[in-house]
Amino acid sequence: MWSKSNTKESSSPFHLNQVTNEEPPDGSIEENKMKNDLESLGAFEKDDDGRMHAERNNSSFLHAVINMVGMLIGLGQLSTPYALENGGWTSSFLLIGMGISCAYSSHLLGKCLQNNSKSKDYKDIGQQAFGTKGRILATTLIYMEIFMALVSYTISLHDNLATVFSSSLGSNDQSSHFAHLTTPQLITVIAVLVALPSLWLRNFSSISFLSTAGILMSLLIFVTVACTAIFGGVRANHDIPALQIHNIPAISGLYIFSFAGHIVFPNIYTAMKDPSKFTKVSIVSFSLVTTLYTTLAFMGAKLFGPQVNPQITLSMPPNLIVTKIALWATVLTPMTKYALEFAPFAIQLEQMLPNSMKSRTKMFIRGTIGSILLLIILVLALCVPYFEHVLSLTGSLISVGICIILPCGFYTKIFWREIRRPLLILNMILIAIGVILGALGTVSSSKSLVRNFERAHSKP
Template identity: 70%
Template sequence: MFMGKNCWKSIPDCLANWRPQVASSETVVHAEQKESGCNGCLEENKLCQCIDDCEVGEKEVVEHDHATNANSSFGHSVINMVGMLIGLGQLSTPYALQNGGWASVFLLVGLGIVCAYSSHLLGRCLDKNPKLMNYSDIGHQAFGTKGRVLATSFIYLEIFMALVSYTISLHDNLTIAFFGLKLRSITNLGLSTSQSLTVVAVLVALPSLWLRDLSSISFLSSGGILMSFVIFTTVACTAVFRLGGVTANRGIPILRIDNVPAISGLYIFSFAGHIVFPDIYKGMKDPSEFTKVSIVSFSFVTMLYTALAFMGAKMFGAEINSQITLSMPLSLIVTKIALWATVLTPMTKYALEFAPFAMQLERNLPNHLKPRTKMIVRGGIGSLLLLVILVLALSIPYFEYVLSLTGSLVSVGICIIFPCAFYTKVFWSKISKPLLVLNVILILVGCLLGFFGTISSSKLLLRNLHRAHPSP
C-alpha cells in the first residue's frame, strides 16, 4: 500500500535494514565530535564549519559514507518513518479518546497534521545546509550552542522518560500474561509477583546494553515494528469478529473538556519521532521527496491511531484501560498474542534507546583506556541506568500519567515548538508573513498544550502517588 517498488518484493529485507534509530544514536553525538576535533568553530549562531578544514582523505571518507547510506527509496523511507512513529502511543489512544470524548479526535488528527508540517520544516532546514546531520545540528544552526544544548537535553530526557513508560507497560502486561502465577522465592524479598516478573524481564534484556555492534542492535528494531502491527491486528480482530463476546456498541461522550489537557500529552507522544527524521532524510536517495514521505507516513499513522481509538473506545467504553491490551478478554488467544507483543516491544527498545548515551560516554572516556575497559565502563553505567529506570517504573506504576507527562513536558517541544522556532530563525530573512504568523501560532499553541498538559498530568500523577502512599 505504501511501499516502494524496492520494498514490496522483500519486506523482511527492508525491516532487516531498518536503522533510523541507530542512525540517530550515531548522529546525536556527531555534533559533539565535530566540536571536540576542531578549533575556532564555536562562534555564536553559526554551525561548526571545521569540516572544510579537514584533510582530503577525511572528506572522502565522509562523502563515501554518505553515498553508501543514502540508498533508501521512497517506500523504504515511509516504512522507516512509520516504524519510528508507531509505538507506545497506539496503546493509549483508545483510553485518550474515551476520556476526552469523540470530539477529541479532531485534536488527534490536528496534532498529526501539525507534526507532519513540523517534519517538513526540519527537512527544509536540512535542505538549506547539507552539513547538518541531526536534530541537534539544526538547533545549533538556529540558536548556536544554546540551541544545541537545549535540543540535546530534550532528546535525552525524552528517551529516559519513554524508557520509564516502556518499563511500566512491561510490568502491567506481564502481570496479566502471568495472571495467577506466584513466585514465592522472590516475593519473600519484598517484591510482589508482578514486580518480580518485571525484574526478571529487565535482567533478560540487560545484556543487550553491552552490545557494541550497531548492526546487532538494529536487528532488534525490526521486531519492534512487527510487534506494533501485531497489536493493532489483534485488537481489530477482536472488534470485527466479536471475539469473547465483545461488541463494539459502547457509548463515547461528546467532549470532556477538563480532560483535554491530560490527554493532549498522550496524543502528542503518539507522534513523537522527530529526533530521528534527519537521519531518514539523510538516508534517502532523493531527499526532495522527504515532505511526501512525511505526508504519507503521518496520514497512515493518524488513520491507524484514529481507527484503533474508536475501536477500543466502542469495545470497552468507560471500562477502557490505559493500555488497550489490558482490556481485552484474557481467555482469547489473540489477547495472549497482544500481551506478549506488548511485553517484547520494550525489551527490543532498551539497547536502541541507550545507544546515544553509550556512544557519548565512550567518546568522553580517556583515549589510553583499552577497548575492553571502555566496554566494561559503558556497559556497567548503562546497566546502572537501566536499574534506575526499573526502580522508577516500579515506584510509579501509572502508565497513562507518565506517558502524558512525557508528551506534554518534552515531546511537544521536540515535535512542535522547536521545529517551528528553528525554521523561523534559520529562514528569518526569507520567511513570508503568513508562514511567520502560522509558525508563531503553532509555537504558542504548543506552549499552551505543554504548560496545561504538564500541570494536569503532574497533578494526576501526584494524586495517585499520594493515594498509594498516604502520609502518616
C-alpha cells in the same frame, strides 16, 4: 516515544521503532564506527568535528517511509482508545491535528537540513539556529524523552506481565520472598535483567532485528484488537461522549507522545538517496500512522467504553487467544527497545571518551553506565506505576517541545530574513498552541501523578 515503537519507537524513539536499510558490503564498517536505527542507515564515518554521520546515502523512498512509520508506531498506540474515550469523539480532531502539525514540523526539519549541509542530526539543527544554547537545549530534551519513554515502557512491561501471569499467580499483590517485592514486580525485574546484556553490545547492527521485532509487535497489537471486535464476541456498542473538555489537557500529552519521533527524522533525511522527497515521506508516513491511531482509538472506545484501560491490551477479554497474543506482544515490545533507545546516548558517550582508550575499556564504561541508568529506570517504574500519567507528562513536558515548538522555532530563526508572513504567523500559532497544551498538560498530569502517589501511600 522513540514509539510512540517507535519503535518511536522510532524510536521513536524515541517513541521508538525501526531504521533499516540494505546491509553495506563486508568490511565497509570499521571498528570505530557504529550503526543503529537512531543514527540513520548504512555505514558511518566521523566528520571534522568528530561527529558520526551516514557515509552513504542509499535509502529509497520506501525505506524512508518504513523507517519513519517504524519510529512513530510504538507505545502511544496503546493509549489512544483511552484518550478518545476520556476526551470525547471530538478529540479525534485534536489527534488528527497533532498528526498534521507533526508532519509539518518534520517538513521544517528537512528544510533546516537542506539549508546547511553540515547539519546531520537534531542537535545540529539546534546549533544552527541558536548556537551552543540551542544544542544544549535539544540534547537535554532528547535525553529526557528517551529516559521518560523507557520508564513508560517498563511500566507497560510490568502491567502486562502481571496480567499474563495473573491466572497462575493469583492476586497481583501477592508478595514474593525477595526484597519485599510483589511477584509481578519480581518478574519485571527478571525481564529487565534479561534485556540488560543488550546494552553492552557495541555494534548495533548486530541487534537490528530488535527494531524489526518492535514494529511487528506494534502491528500485531492492532490486528489482535481488530480480531477482538470481529471474532471475539465483544459488541462495539458503547457510546463515546461528544466532548469532555476538562480532560483535554491530560489527553493532549498522550496524543502528542504518539507522534514523537522527530529526534530521528534528520537521520532518515541524511540517509535518503533523494532528500528532496523527504516532505513526501513525512506526508505518507504521518497519514498512515494517523489513520492507524484514529482507527484503533475509535475501535477500542466503542468496544470497551468507559471501562477501557489506559493500555488497550489490558481491556481485552482474558479468555481469548488473541488477548494472550496481544499481551505477549506488549511484553516483548519494551524488551526490544532498551538497547536501541540507549543508542544515541551510547554514541555520544563513545565520542566523549579519549581516542587512546582501548575498545574494551570503552565498551565496559558504556555498558556499566547504561546498566546503571536502566536499573534506575526500573526502580522509578516500580515506584510510580501510573502508565497514563507518566506517558501524558512525557508528552506534555518534553515531546511537544521536540515535535512542535522547537522545529517551528528553529526554522523561524534560521530563515528569519526570508520567511514569508503567512508562514511566520503559522509557526507562531503552532508554537503558542504547543506552549499552552504543554503547560496545561504538564500541570494536569503532574497533579494526577501526585494524587495517585499520595493515595497509594496513604493506604494502611
